[in-house]
Amino acid sequence: MTVTVAAFIVGAYLLGAIPTSYLVARFLKGVDIRESGSGNVGASNLSEQAGRWIGIPVGLFDLIVKATLPILLAKFLDQSITVQAAVGLAAVLGHNWSPYLQMTGGRGISTVIGVMVAFLMWPEILIGIVLVGIIGTLWLKDMALWMFVMILALPGLIYLFDFFDLFERDFTIVILFACLAIALLAKRLTANWERPEQGYNWRVFLYRILWDRDVRRQEEWTRRGIEGEAA
Template sequence: MMFISFVLAYLIGSVSFSYLITKKIKKVDIRKEGSGNAGATNTLRVLGIGPAIGVLILDVLKGVMAILIAQALHLDLWAVALSGLCAILGHNFPVFFGFKGGKGVATTIGVFIMLLPIPFVIAGIIGLVLIAITRYVSLGSIILIILTPTLSLIIGHYSNSITAIGFLIVILAVWQHRMNIVRLFHGEENKLGHKKGV
């Protein structure tokens, strides 16, 4: 059952809604437009706010669905959390699209909403404030993802296995955003509203 859950989660994550929607509306590959990232932020730059909100919701639901399926299969908590990680891996490295996808922020949000709701809400508020102040989506996203499992440790209410996998998700997110981090340190990261960025 674990293997089934992991595979299903990965396949669900591999459905690139930003690619499909952009291809349908504008007849272009979003990975060759804007920042080259197949995610909601780049969809905003390429198509506008309506399609971007749609992509964001659908990508979040990928993480939610992965967790719900794992829970329906009555897996242990660590396996449920690992299913969420598989969905994020699917989004980042989609088998249907040559393993070139997004950075996994929205799908991570879906996973964290299900696994670490209170830490996520707190981290989400902080992340949104940072984005509003700095207009760096990458900065707010990275801080949100790092803070969520960190706050779960501080709160101490959540399973150690979920928190541990949460930090694996952090490592993946930092790796995916490594170039954004370099640009942030050098003051070269593009802000929300520019053609390139997250």
Template sequence: MREVMVMLIGYLLGSIPFALIAVRLVKKVDIRDYGSGNVGATNAFRLMGLSMGILVALLDIGKGFLAVSIAKVFFADQPLILLLAGILSIVGHNWPIFLKFKGGKGVATSVGVLISLVPQVIFIIFLVWLTIILTTQYVSLASIVGAALLPVLIIIFALDAVYLGFAILISIFVIYRHIPNIKRLLAGTENKVKLSDNRSSN
């Protein structure tokens, strides 16, 4: 029963739509009706500016981190349970029960899970992610490259095989959720972000 409880808590934590809540509180509108329509930190940034976008990102990161941290209380010596709790928090963000299973792309929540499990890997990915955003202004491209890099770094750091399987699964999750962005990137129509204000440009 404890395993089931930990899994359920992970999913429910992931399902909390912080971007939707924040935009409704600040702008009194539904984030799904604006920008990309995505319930995530990037779209929140487009609507509310950099500081609120960062806040939403930190809250989404916190969901994944907390899901794994709760699992550690009961199963600190069982990495597979920790991974499953983390995966379910990402599933919750992507397919939240509170929003009829239509959520975000899971990038920030995945980061929270990884911070709790493999902080050395996520530090490198963050540097790559930030560099790509600063040079191209494409958040989607940065997220896709970061996801693809994750399994490679797990291999380089020679971490446990269970983490490699987890990394591959997260990469598939993130890249799958970015298929529309990939199509727009190839077509040259993907939205860019400007860190100097809250407007986006094509």
């Protein structure tokens, strides 16, 4: 690994790790976002706690600046597809496990979408909008389960697109999104190292993997107050 490649990957991780939602919540509301709602240090929880007019711009920042731009820079400087993929993975890992916040962070959804934008994965983005946005959010009013479906389906979907010559995809991208799926599922299971009030049991892990929370009802989770600091 050359110094340039290492700099790209480490730089992408440190840039992705900037806790924008935490900083904005601290500056505008004077609160630690880890102690409110889902405890997620991301735009979705920021929107719940401070309003969408704050959450949406932060989500776009996470998408474009943290994920899309570093990959495009790697492309512009003629780095290989493997390096570009590593940069995208590093950005998501930084966002999810930030060294600036004791390895807590967001869920990685905005940054994953930013990676998809950088690789011009418009068909996959459109399918995600239908599954998560329309079916999950607008129709069923709970996008978490459909986000889980999309996370699992995406690597296989990318592979099938290339296999049937529908859209050209380098196999490196399939590997990248398999790694991203593992990272996003790991984040769901570990949350922000917060111990569930009811203790760890199979039901908590099931709720986390399917609905990205410790309880069944979304309203109960997003409107709660978290006692104590996140570890």
